Amino acid sequence: MNIGDVAKRTGVKAKTIRYYEDIGFLKPKRTENGYREFDEADLHKLVFIGRARHLGFSIESCRALLALYEDKNRTSAEVKQLAQAHLNAIDEKLVLLQEMHSTLSRLISACAGDDRPDCPIMNELKIDLR
Template identity: 60%
Template sequence: MNIGDVAERSGVPAKTIRYYEDIGLVRPLRSGNGYRDFAIEDLHKLAFLGRARSLGFSIDECRTLLSLYDDRERSSSDVKAIAQKHLARIDRKISELQALSATLHDLVVNCHGDDRPDCPIMDDLARAGTA
């Protein structure tokens, strides 16, 4: 398969496939004229990578997951540990975003939003730089 075919079938853009090749995540064969020649295994790996990236796994995590994907002797506990670590990171980020949302919500509620110059949002932003 050429890069266009594998991009369409895997759902991974050709530009991303080229990047994955540059960093060694996929290694398609090259035909005599130098064109990439993707095997069905490459398609499966690219679909795997596309899904892993859509779940927010980092490139390094994807590299590790891909090596586990290729290892038929793998332990599912290794895979679970990577997913648990990633999930904990997501949960921390959600907590941070919820705290930001609550703070900004309070500031917006307390701002009159009228023609007066005094604004609790501006006061808070200015106060943050002096703490």
């Protein structure tokens, strides 16, 4: 199967698939003309990676997940630990974003948004040094 068709079937772009090969996620055979030739296992891997990425796992975490994916002797505890670590990271980001959201919402509500220069948003940003 050629890279374009793989892209269509997996939802992972051709450019990205080449990148994933570069970083060692898969090693498709090559046909005589130099084209990559993908098999079903490659497709499954790509979908797997695509879904993990969709859940926000980093490439390095995907690498670890992929290793577990191919490890018959893995334990669900190992998988769960990776997922939990990732969830913790997500929660930290959520907290930061929620803080931003609430501060910005407050400032935006307080701002008249008219043609005068006076603005609570600017005031918050420019308060003096302590």
